[in-house]
Amino acid sequence: MLTKRIIPCLDVKDGRVVKGIQFVSLRDAGDPVELAAFYDQEGADELVFLDISASHEGRETIVDVVQAVAGSLAIPFTVGGGINSLADMKKILRAGADKVSLNTAAVLRPDLINEGSDYFGAQCIVIAIDARYDEELGSWRVYTHGGRKPTEWEVIDWAKEAVTRGAGEILLTSMDCDGEKQGFNIALTKAVSEAVSVPVIASGGAGNAEHFQEAFEEGKADAGLAASIFHYKETSVKEVKTFLKQQGVVVR
Amino acid sequence: MIGIVDYGMGNLFSVSKGLERLGADSFISDDPEELSKATGIILPGVGSFRDAMSLLEKQKLDEFLKKYVAGGGYLLGICLGMQLLFDESEENGPAKGLSLIPGKVVRFTGMDANEMTYKVPHMGWNRLEFKHVSPVIEGLEEEHVYFVHSYYADTDESYITASATYDVEVPAIVGKGNVFGMQFHPEKSGQMGMSLLKNYLTLVEGKGEA
Numbered sequence: 001m002l003t004k005r006i007i008p009c010l011d012v013k014d015g016r017v018v019k020g021i022q023f024v025s026l027r028d029a030g031d032p033v034e035l036a037a038f039y040d041q042e043g044a045d046e047l048v049f050l051d052i053s054a055s056h057e058g059r060e061t062i063v064d065v066v067q068a069v070a071g072s073l074a075i076p077f078t079v080g081g082g083i084n085s086l087a088d089m090k091k092i093l094r095a096g097a098d099k100v101s102l103n104t105a106a107v108l109r110p111d112l113i114n115e116g117s118d119y120f121g122a123q124c125i126v127i128a129i130d131a132r133y134d135e136e137l138g139s140w141r142v143y144t145h146g147g148r149k150p151t152e153w154e155v156i157d158w159a160k161e162a163v164t165r166g167a168g169e170i171l172l173t174s175m176d177c178d179g180e181k182q183g184f185n186i187a188l189t190k191a192v193s194e195a196v197s198v199p200v201i202a203s204g205g206a207g208n209a210e211h212f213q214e215a216f217e218e219g220k221a222d223a224g225l226a227a228s229i230f231h232y233k234e235t236s237v238k239e240v241k242t243f244l245k246q247q248g249v250v251v252r
Numbered sequence: 253m254i255g256i257v258d259y260g261m262g263n264l265f266s267v268s269k270g271l272e273r274l275g276a277d278s279f280i281s282d283d284p285e286e287l288s289k290a291t292g293i294i295l296p297g298v299g300s301f302r303d304a305m306s307l308l309e310k311q312k313l314d315e316f317l318k319k320y321v322a323g324g325g326y327l328l329g330i331c332l333g334m335q336l337l338f339d340e341s342e343e344n345g346p347a348k349g350l351s352l353i354p355g356k357v358v359r360f361t362g363m364d365a366n367e368m369t370y371k372v373p374h375m376g377w378n379r380l381e382f383k384h385v386s387p388v389i390e391g392l393e394e395e396h397v398y399f400v401h402s403y404y405a406d407t408d409e410s411y412i413t414a415s416a417t418y419d420v421e422v423p424a425i426v427g428k429g430n431v432f433g434m435q436f437h438p439e440k441s442g443q444m445g446m447s448l449l450k451n452y453l454t455l456v457e458g459k460g461e462a
Contacts, residue, residue, distance in 0.1 A: 002418055003377045003396060040442070045377055071269045076398055076440045096265040098400075098440065121299045123373050123400040168373055168400075197362055199375050222371060252377045252396040 003252045004216045004244065005045035005223035006237050007201060008230045010035060012081075013052050015061030032065045036073045039230070042237040044075065045252055048101070048171070048225060051081030063095050070096025078126055080171075086115045093120060101126035101171055104144040107151055107158070110165055117166025122198075127167040131155045131188055132175040140174075140188055147175050155188070156195045163196045170200045171225065177205030181229065184211055189219035201225050208235055209243035216249055254278040254456065255290025257317075257333075259307040261299040267330065270439030274446060276453050284316035292456030293320060297332030301341040301357060301403070304332055305349065314350060321352055326430050326456045331401060334426065334433030338405050353428045355407030364419050373402040378416040378424075378436075380444075386413040386427050388451045397424070397441035397448075404435065 010017050016030040036047055049069070051062045059082045066079055079092050080101030089100045106113050106127055116125045134141040134150075142153035153161075159170050172192050174185030184202045193200040199222035202215040206226035215221040229235050241251045254271055256264055258280045271278045271294075278294075281287050295317065297304055308314045321327050329337045338349045341357035349357070360372045377396040382389055399416065405423045413425040416436075425448075426433040432452065438445035 001378065002374065002399075003379075005376050067265075070266050071272075074270065074273070074440065074442050074446060076400075076437070094265065096269065098266070119299075122402070123375065124298065169375065197369065197372055199371050199373075222376065 001250050002222075003045070003250050004212075004221075005201075006043070006212065006240055006251070007046045007048055007223055007225040008039045008044050008237060009048040009050060009203070009225050009227040011050050011052050011227070012062060012065055014055075014058040015065050018052070033068050033072050036069050036077070039237060040073055040075055043241055043252065044237045046075060046223070047073070047077040049077060049079045049081075051079065053082065063091055066092055066095035066097050078171075080126070080128055085112070086119060089116050089120065089124075093124060099124050099126050099169070101128045103128040103130065104146075106162065107142060107144050107153065110161065113162055113165040113167055117168070122166050122168035125167050126169045126171050126201075127159070127162040128171040128173065129155060129159060129162075129192075130173050130175055131185075133188075140191075143175060156191055159192050159196050163198050167198060169198050170196060171203060172200055174204040178203075179228075180205055181207030183207060184215040184219055184221070184224065186214055186219045189215055189221050193220040193222070199223065209240040212240055213244060213247050213249055216244075253289070253291055254453070255287040255293050256280045257287060257293060257295045257313060258282045259297075259304065259311060259313055261297050261304050261307060261332070264296055266437075266439045267294060267296045270446065270449055271453070274450050274453060282311050282313070284312055287313075287316060288320065290325075292326040292452070293317070293328070295327060295329040295333035295336065297330065297336065299332060301332065301335055301343040301349070302345070302347040304336055305347055308336070308350075317350060318352070321429075321431055324430060326452070327352070327432065328452050329431075329433040330439070331435065331437055334435050335401075335403060335405060337426070337431060337433050338407065341403060343403055352431045353405075353407060353411055353426055353433065355405050355411065357403050358406050359403050360419065370419055373400055374404075374418045374422065375400045377441075378418060378422075380414040380416060380424055382414050383409065383412050386425070386432075387455045388425060388427065388432055388448060389413060390451055392444070392447055392451070395444035397436040397438065397444055399424075399436040401435060405433075
């Protein structure tokens with residue numbers, strides 16, 4: 001039986017992991033390779049690296065990060081942030097990443113999904129969606145540019161469109177819940193997961209192990225992603241998985 | 253020395269890095285002559301079956317692989333590389349494979365017997381269930397490994413070393429003589445994956461000494 005996945009997300013800026021400061025046991029808390037190894041040992045099922053570099057020079061360093069991580073990590077990882085073209089995808093995937101995640105670039109030019117999927121296969125293409133509830137729309141709206149720009153897309157429509165175009169997975173972040181630590185957005189996660197045929201990763205709002213259980217059982221998510229609660233050791237991947245096992249959720 | 257077949261598709265880097273972690277020497281090549289010097293071959297691959305076969309044919313790697321195996325050489329296909337070992341695939345219309353193991357590659361229907369839909373691709377960690385003894389699983393327990401695929405091999409159970417359950421019984425490790433296949437990614441399957449690759453290397457090395 002397929003297990004539910006727990007995925008820590010690491011923000012990378014100019015080739016260094018930021019927000020990794022609580023790992024005092026590490027020699028270098030900003031080293032992507034060390035942090036990746038740490039999460040691998042903790043039982044993480046997969047990792048996501050999000051490049052938040054602002055400059056072109058900063059973004060160039062992500063390729064080195066990917067190569068270094070791929071050389072030492074024996075679990076899959078996804079890289080997102082600043083990927084705007086098929087050439088960018090080639091660079092990242094050839095450097096050893098297993099998947100790329102597209103967000104703004106895919107909304108601006110949806111053909112990018114087809115191009116990536118045709119070239120590398122759907123399993124390599126993750127579509128990241130930033131969603132916020134919209135009263136006027138009576139549903140969730142897709143935001144781009146790091147959550148700053150509202151788009152014309154309703155989330156479920158966009159998720160379906162992305163899958164039709166060849167997305168192999170949806171990384172769904174609730175902007176309403178993100179950072180609140182009150183749990184994932186169950187209604188949103190369930191709505192998207194039931195609307196598409198590909199796996200959905202719930203993101204935004206994880207505060208404890210119970211929240212993952214909710215996302216899997218009620219939200220129908222296939223995986224749960226979190227950043228700060230793992231980085232700041234409010235809980236650990238190991239703790240979350242032990243709890244899930246006790247609750248009868250199948251995990252690795 | 254393991255030869256990794258480069259035909260323009262697949263995550264060669266992670267496979268070669270996986271071997272490096274095990275202390276094994278490997279090289280990546282698209283040249284049949286170079287590859288013929290390897291003590292064992294790995295055929296990786298991610299992408300579509302039809303594209304992969306036409307690229308192999310273009311480089312005459314299909315003929316090489318058949319000859320290599322007929323000469324007693326060890327071959328391990330990973331993910332799409334495993335699917336290519338079979339007779340044909342229905343991906344994007346029927347396409348011929350390498351016919352090294354009898355069977356056909358078919359798509360997950362996405363609908364179970366109770367007409368409930370399920371997710372395709374089969375993506376994530378699933379537990380291996382051992383079916384037959386094989387040197388590649390020797391000394392190992394039934395652990396989880398990482399799968400990403402939308403198609404699976406429909407083959408005789410006599411070729412199935414290990415399977416995983418995802419609606420159907422998915423052949424996870426297959427073998428016929430000196431030809432092996434892994435549907436999941438051993439190079440991405442943590443300690444278990446490394447142990448499986450190590451067993452393949454041990455097998456290849458044994459042949460090297462003989």
